[in-house]
Amino acid sequence: MAELLDVKNLRIDATAYPEDGPPEDITIVDGVSFQLGRGRVLGLIGESGAGKSTIGLSALAYGRGGVRITGGEVILDGTDILKLSPRGIRRVRGAKVCYVAQSAAAAFNPAHRLGDQVVEAALRHGVLSREEAHERARYLFDVLGLPDPDTFGKRYPHQVSGGQLQRAMTAMALLPSPDLIVFDEPTTALDVTTQIDVLVAIKRAIEETHTAALYITHDLAVVAQIADDIMVLRHGKTVEYGTTRQILEEPRETYTRELVTVRQVKKEEAPDQSQALLKIDHVNARYANGPLILDDVSMHVPRGQTLAIVGESGSGKSTLARVITGLLPPESGRILFKNEPLPASLPERSRDHLRKIQMIYQMADTAMNPRHTIRQILGRPLTFYFGMHGQEKSRRIQELLDQIELGKGFADRYPAELSGGQKQRVAIARALAAEPELILCDEPTSALDPLVADGILTLLTKLQRETQVSYVFITHDIATVRAIADSVAVMYLGQVVRFGPKSQVLSPPFDDYTDLLLKSVPEMKVGWLEDVLETRRMESGGR
């Protein structure tokens, strides 16, 4: 039987605008081929810039933002859709091939009701009548586990949550019963406990409708739950292409093997965690007249060790970091640093207080002034806190660069000339330059590709061994917590749900939230999602 989708030797170009010089063409996808049978799911996986979204959109003969498909064939059901007229392409889009975007919140038109948008493609292509379409929408809302399927369609996009929008977008794609759906990172923007619901919904819907799908993601554990086959991409080229089981269990290429076996960082938990460097004592905090963001939060950072604060969006973990730095003075409660109260607001703190607590941000891009060289970025804290100049300063800068494992040539570059991982290393060096006792790390690895993130975690652990610095590590990622923490605090809706040594916090018996959180993290093995579904079915069996 002929395949549904047969992509042959795809080549995609884009125009780049270098800083000095005329625009030039660059190739972002080169020589990619794959086949997809009816009802099958192919996972496209790769780091940012691997070209996976671009390939996905080529199945709709669409190039985003000036991207051009310049070579190869995309044969859908026997027709090369790249050769179709604009009119012919329109007949494919929204009828035979549908698309689910990463950010459903942006992809829905704010001016129209969800229901009208969900049925629009089917009506315009004459696939279904109005009644049939709305009936099918209700059915899909139900399958996808949306609340009140009968009235859900009457709502506007801003009236429902992010997870619900993502499922509504899936309903929109499923509605015309297309042959193929392209899922473009549909769960990346969601919290992990929401992600699992959407994943379950997508998987069930794919099974019930027998549609084929291209599932694009950077998360191998996620795609392992959905896909039959996986293609690993890097820099626009195919690295490895095989069945999900083969990729996960017997990867052939080095790159794939690295992807499968990341998280080599493993830190032994410190035995004694009673000595507190920083103690957070019954802190309440809110933004001007807003709701309470931190509700009676207490915990401590063990000296020379790492406290990981884990929570989802809205848990208050980043607000806690702002309270510690003094950017947001708490409404009540105290913060003790080495058993002495720390002044609540930034202007009240002495320069020495400021020096001892440093911060590393999630986005290294925006955390460094793009107009300063690395030398200026690292040199400023040296001059500011220690009055260093000239030779002494240069020597210290080189020391710092050595500590973060960057070579000689980096000092006179600008941040824009560095890769994401290198930038984050410089940010770490800037914090180290102040010779701090505590470094607040606000999701320092979540914007990085997994392999790079692993390198950063290794570096942080090494630096802690060398300098005895303590870390507060804010993250939403349980795997990171397992890798580097000594103590763990689990936060949910502004409260500390659980706090203690890692071994205690991450072992049963659990409270409900921690249980849900831990169970929601996808594991890199085939059939994990089925197991979760099975457990859920058993738990709700009485209904």
Add this chain to the structure above:
Amino acid sequence: MRWRSIPVSAWIGMAGLALALFCAVFAPWIAPYGERQVVGDIWMPMGGEFLLGTDNLGRDLLSRLIYGAQTTIFVALAATVLSFSLGVLLSFTAAVVRGWTDQILSRFNDLMMAIPTLIFALVVLAVLPQRLWILVLVMAVLDSTRVFRLGRAVAVDIAVMDFVEAARLRGEGHAWIIFREILPNALTPLLAEFGLRFAFAVLFLSTLSFLGLGIQPPEADWGGMVKDNKDGIIFGVPAALVPGAAIAVLAICVNLVVDWLLNRTSSLKGARGDG
């Protein structure tokens, strides 16, 4: 390499600006006749002895145009520099200090902008004595409201970025944050804005002069020259259109350069961050 990436339109703009600036600086040496020298009949036609003809008092139009370039460009430039310094300083202070300082400055700026610029200028100039420095000051203050608005928006955008927060957490003072962290990142949009403000200042000054409230005769300036020669239009004498065209050409040149600057910055940003 860099030179070749500059589009033709920007070259035209820069050439025009260079010519205007040359006229402005060397006016006494290149003008064939004196600024106030009556050399012939009134409204003599173009060509012949007087390249652009003569004006309503029989003065050489070309000479007055060259001297006019001096007045118009320097007054507009002075007003722009002043308005820019004022607007940028106040807006950056508002964006960095926040709180009451920001509230008071911003609300007052809103109030100033609630009255169209020309109307405001008319009201104020009706009271104040007619002096050149007062004119420059009025133009600068009114225009600085626009600079303030842009400057504040740009600065607030930068001020919320992590590297500024990092500087605050380090304990840096306002001066460091304004001049070392924010200003270097705001330069390109501000440079483009400076061009636009200058073009606007030329138009605004000319409008005021045309209405008889700007540069006072017998000093030559382009707007005033339009006013002097406007009665000739009814008799089919195009003398009033010559300085008008000069204003237009200067403004177009500035806009061409600014257009390129803006496009350049946006494509710069487009090139980054696409891994």
Add this chain to the structure above:
Amino acid sequence: MAPTDRTGSDPRVTEDETAGDHLPPSQAGMSPAAAEVGAAERGEEWAREAERQHWLKSPLATLILQRMGLSVLLLFAVSLLIFVGVEALPGDFAQTYLGQSATPQAVANIREQLGLDRPATARYLEWLGGVLQGDFGNSWASGRSISEQIARRLGNTLMLAGFAALVSIPLAVGLGMVAVLYRNRIPDRLINALSLAAISLPEFFIGYLFILVFAVNWGWVTFPSTVYDGMPFGARLEAILLPGLTLVMVVLAHMMRMTRAAILNVMSSAYIETAQLKGLDAFRIIAKHAAPNAVAPIVNVVALNLAYLVVGVVVVEVVFVYPGMGQYMVDAVTVRDMPVVQACGMIFAAVYILLNMVADIIGIVSNPRLRHPR
């Protein structure tokens, strides 16, 4: 949030919003785009505001009432600025009015005659009371009632400005759409180049060019553009044809450039891509998906550009010797007839503030987040 949150002088600021098209917000934010907070963002801000503090049942009504209250407050502040602010400036009205050579006695006399010897607060309150009843006092120059003079001229000015607005708004929106539809192709580049030239032309240059060509050389219309009471409508229309077209030229270019930017901004939204990926045709995408979201930004742009209309009308009236408010004001400024200057300034400012208010209210009403609260 203030109605004046707008740059009244250059179209480039909004236009640059398009520079941020496909960029992550952190980078796009570095551009001057931010200066002109897009209508969509303003909507977001309003929505959040409304959710935070609605003291009426409907956040929509709350916001509209707040917005109207703000305008009243602003009008009041402007009146203060125009009356007291002008008073605080250096220079004695009586002295400047009579000239440097006047004897102290003459100055004192005229001060008394004009009521300038009384305290400023008392005069302000009296003036404000009069203004609220539509009485602007008497002209110093002619001694006649200002309200009567203005009543006649305001109609003329409104007719001229209204004509220009009626022609230029649909034209600007239409051309803006054409430019977007043919983005980066010949029609777009042509419109772009022409409008760039047009925004650089001073009003008086266009005006005199029109006069020279159409009135003097070709004799199609008469100059100056006199209108008088009891003039038939057709003749009136002919009289305002040239000044009206001049105004259109000025406003159209600015408005067109900003409309293009506003539509481009909407067209680069993710939901437009969704519509394209649904296989919808261009017409349906524009009519159904872009238009409802473009209303607020376009209204915003239109209101913003009516500032050029307010300013332009002053110059154009002088050029065409047209008996309107602008001409009246400029004449009064020349002879330093302060009551007239203040009255005209107040009226121009009020019109501008009202136009802004209407635009903002349309923006509020067209925002689905506000029409359908959670």
